[in-house]
Structures are given as C-alpha cells and as structure tokens.
Amino acid sequence: AGHNRHIEGIELCSGLDSLHAAQVLAHEFMHTWLWMQDFPVLSPWLEEGLCELGSFLYLLELLHDPQTSCLALNAEVLRQRLRAIEVNARPPYGNGFRGCASALRGRGLHDVLQYVRAHGSLPPQ
Template sequence: MTVGVTHLLDGTPTGITIRAGLPRMSFGSTIAHESLHVWIHQHRIPPLAPPVEEGLCQLAADEWLRRQSDPRAGLLRRAIATSPDPVYGAGFRAARDALGGRRVGELLRYVGRYGVLP
C-alpha cells in the first residue's frame, strides 16, 4: 500500500503527497523517506537502481524512527528491517550494511559519485 509519493517534473521534485490519517510515527517516517527522494533529485544524483534509491530512503525513515521515543517507532523499525520486499526490504538492508561506520552524508556522497552502494 503506497502511503507517500514524491512528484517529479522533468526530474525536478515538485511536491510530496502523503496519505491522510496516518499515525504520527508512520507519517514522520514517510516524510523522512520521501524527503530523501527529493534530496536525491535536487542534487541531480544520476538515476539509481530501485533497491539502492528505495533502500537509502528506507534508511532515512529508519534513522528518523530511531530518534523517536514512541514505542511504536521500534515496531516500524522492525517492519522496515524485516520486510521481504526485494526493493524496499532488501534495499534497506543493503543500505544499512553499506552505512557501516559511516555517517549517512558520507554514504550519500559515495552513492552520488558512483551510483551504487559501497
């Protein structure tokens, strides 16, 4: 079920749509996810394979959830980490593994330069 979409016009972000009525933790993690899509396009990162881009965006959602004190954040983090989806779930796990000891900014610079996860 799609809960968020980043709108592009000729590769330029023009807006984000989020499904109405989401609980706070779901809304916040969706905004974090979609905001990274916007960042990727604003920085003119060359097209990425779907598991790389969605995995990075799920990493942003997970990072946002990690900083929340709400116990539901942990449930959502587990759902992201264990998702069987080959794009979102496997992509997240690959991005998380690539993060290693790096900061997220370092990982994004690497992907922006080489178009793949390290």
C-alpha cells in the same frame, strides 16, 4: 548529472497516524533530497533502500532523543516501526534498506551518500 528531475509536490494518504505520516514523509523527503542534489538515476533497489535508511534513521533519532519532536511518541511503537523496516520483505524496500544499512557499518552517512552520488552504487564492503 543533468537528469532534469523536479518535484512538484509530495502527497500523503489521509488516515495515517502522526508517526506513520512522519515516517512516510521522511522517506519521500529523502527521494526529494537525492533528486535536488543531482544524484544519478539509481536502481530502484538502491534509491528505495536509501530512502528507507533515511526513514529508519529519523525514527531511530526519535527513539533516542524524543524531545526533538513535537509528536506524541511511544517507544514501543517506534521500536515496532524500526523492526518493520528491518524485516520488510518487499524487495526494493527491504533488501535495499538492508544493503544500505550494511554499507553504513563503519562509515558515516555522508560518506555513503557521497560515494553513491559519485558512483551510482554503494561502496564496496
């Protein structure tokens, strides 16, 4: 606690389609939320994994409840994006996501986040 992190803005690359932009923003908003909730400084693996998990859960919600979004959605494209997160080979992102998704099994997201905030690590399996 007391790490004095702050957010001045979130930048988004131009040229992204609306779904990709929403996916990136979900990831970046998760970083922002973690910092604003005064989580401890997390390892890159854990922080990026949590942010990828947030992005994944957002896309999953769009797939299962598309009327919650103003985006023009294509279920096949959503499935492709979800799969890309699941198989991402970039270590802090893919491995982090898979670790965080595994920690979510049998637990609620709130429980996982509460544990991470208190301990700076994922709950034991």
